[in-house]
Amino acid sequence: MINDIISPENSTVSLAIFITLITLFLYQFSMKIQQKWQFIWLNPMLITILFLVPFLLYQNITYSQYHQSSQLFTLLLEPAIVALGFPLYQQLHQIRYHWQGIIGVLSLGVLVVLCVSFSMTMFYIYQPSLAIALSLKSVTTPIGIALSEQFSADSSITAFSIIIAGFIGGILGPKWLDLLGIHCAKSQGLAIGAASHVIGTAILAKDKPEHCAYSSLALIFSALLTAILSPLIIPLLLKAFN
Amino acid sequence: MLLPKKVKVYNSSNLSNMMKNALYTLCAISVSLLLGKLTYALIPFVPASLYGMVFYCLMLHFNIISPIKVEKVNLWLVRHMGVCFVPAGVGIINHFDLIKLHGIAILIIIFVSTFTLLTVVAWCSEKIFKAQQSKGNS
Numbered sequence: 001m002i003n004d005i006i007s008p009e010n011s012t013v014s015l016a017i018f019i020t021l022i023t024l025f026l027y028q029f030s031m032k033i034q035q036k037w038q039f040i041w042l043n044p045m046l047i048t049i050l051f052l053v054p055f056l057l058y059q060n061i062t063y064s065q066y067h068q069s070s071q072l073f074t075l076l077l078e079p080a081i082v083a084l085g086f087p088l089y090q091q092l093h094q095i096r097y098h099w100q101g102i103i104g105v106l107s108l109g110v111l112v113v114l115c116v117s118f119s120m121t122m123f124y125i126y127q128p129s130l131a132i133a134l135s136l137k138s139v140t141t142p143i144g145i146a147l148s149e150q151f152s153a154d155s156s157i158t159a160f161s162i163i164i165a166g167f168i169g170g171i172l173g174p175k176w177l178d179l180l181g182i183h184c185a186k187s188q189g190l191a192i193g194a195a196s197h198v199i200g201t202a203i204l205a206k207d208k209p210e211h212c213a214y215s216s217l218a219l220i221f222s223a224l225l226t227a228i229l230s231p232l233i234i235p236l237l238l239k240a241f242n
Numbered sequence: 243m244l245l246p247k248k249v250k251v252y253n254s255s256n257l258s259n260m261m262k263n264a265l266y267t268l269c270a271i272s273v274s275l276l277l278g279k280l281t282y283a284l285i286p287f288v289p290a291s292l293y294g295m296v297f298y299c300l301m302l303h304f305n306i307i308s309p310i311k312v313e314k315v316n317l318w319l320v321r322h323m324g325v326c327f328v329p330a331g332v333g334i335i336n337h338f339d340l341i342k343l344h345g346i347a348i349l350i351i352i353f354v355s356t357f358t359l360l361t362v363v364a365w366c367s368e369k370i371f372k373a374q375q376s377k378g379n380s
Contacts, residue, residue, distance in 0.1 A: 023325065049334070063332065063335045067329060073328065079271050080323040082274050083319040085274065086298070089309065092299070101367070109359050125348075134348065142326070155333065169356050176361075180361065191360045224288075
C-alpha cells in the first residue's frame, strides 16, 4: 500500500518522513499507554517494536529500507549517550566514600557475566557472533549497541536481549535477593543496576528511592567497565573456544 | 479555602529562557561529543560517545558547564531517549529463523546469566558494606 502511494522518484525521502513520523507516533502512543495504566512491563520501547514489526512485514518494507529511513534516530543516538553524563555527575558525590569497593565488585560482575553468557552460548549454540551479542546484554542499550557494533556482532540481538534482561532483573530481582537473604537496599540496588540497567532502575524508581540511587550508579559504572573490559576479554574468550 | 487551579504560564521571558537553556544544553553536548570523537581518533578503545559522556560529566563537575542550566533539558532528553533505540530493536525482523531455532536456548542463557550476575554483585557488595560499617563503628 505504502509502496504504491510513494512514487519511485521521491521514494527515499518520503519513506524516510513516513517512517520517522510513524515511529515517533507509536512511541508517544505507548508512552501515553504506560502513563495511563502504570504497568512496568508496558515499556514504550518494547511496545513500539512489537507494533512496528508486524506493520513493516504487512507493508513489505525490508529492514534495510527501514534502517535507511530511520537515520534521524541513529544520528541522535550518540548525543543521547552523552546526555547520560548528567546522572553520572549527580551520583559522583555518593561514590566518593566507597568507590574502590563498588568498582571492584562491579568489575567482578562484568567479568562473570561476560564469561558465563559467552561460554553458555558457545556450549549450546556455537556461534561466535551470537555469543558476543548475548554477552553484552547487561549494559544499558546505547552502550550495548555501540559495543556490539564495534565487535561487528549483530546489534539487534543485543538490543532485544538487553530489554529481556532488564525486565527479568527488574521484576524478579528484588524477590530473588530477598529469598537469598540479602535485604540491604544498597546491595540490592547495585545488583539490579548491574544486571538490568535502565529498565531495572526505572522499575525500582517507583517505590524504592534508596535502591534507585545505587542502581543508577551501578548501571553507569558497569557500562563503563564493560566498555573497558570487553575489548580485553572477548578476544581471549574467542581464542579459548577455537 | 478554594485555591485557584495551577495554570502553566508561558510568558515571553520564561519561553526565551527555556529556548536559551535548550540551546546551551545542545551546545554543551555537541562540544563533549566532539571532544569524544577526537579522543577516539587518538585512542580507539572505547566508543566515541562514551568518551563524550565522561567529558560531559567532568565538565559538569568542574563547573565548566553550568549544571543548573542543563538540568531540565537533560532530564527531558534522558526520559525520551528510548525512541532512538527502536531501529536497532526492529532489526529482530531479520532473525526470525534464529528465534525459531534457538529462541528457548537464548532465553535460558539470558535468564541464567542475569541471575548469576545479580547474586554475585549483591553478595559481594553486602560483604563490603558490612566490613566498612564495622570499621566505622570500631
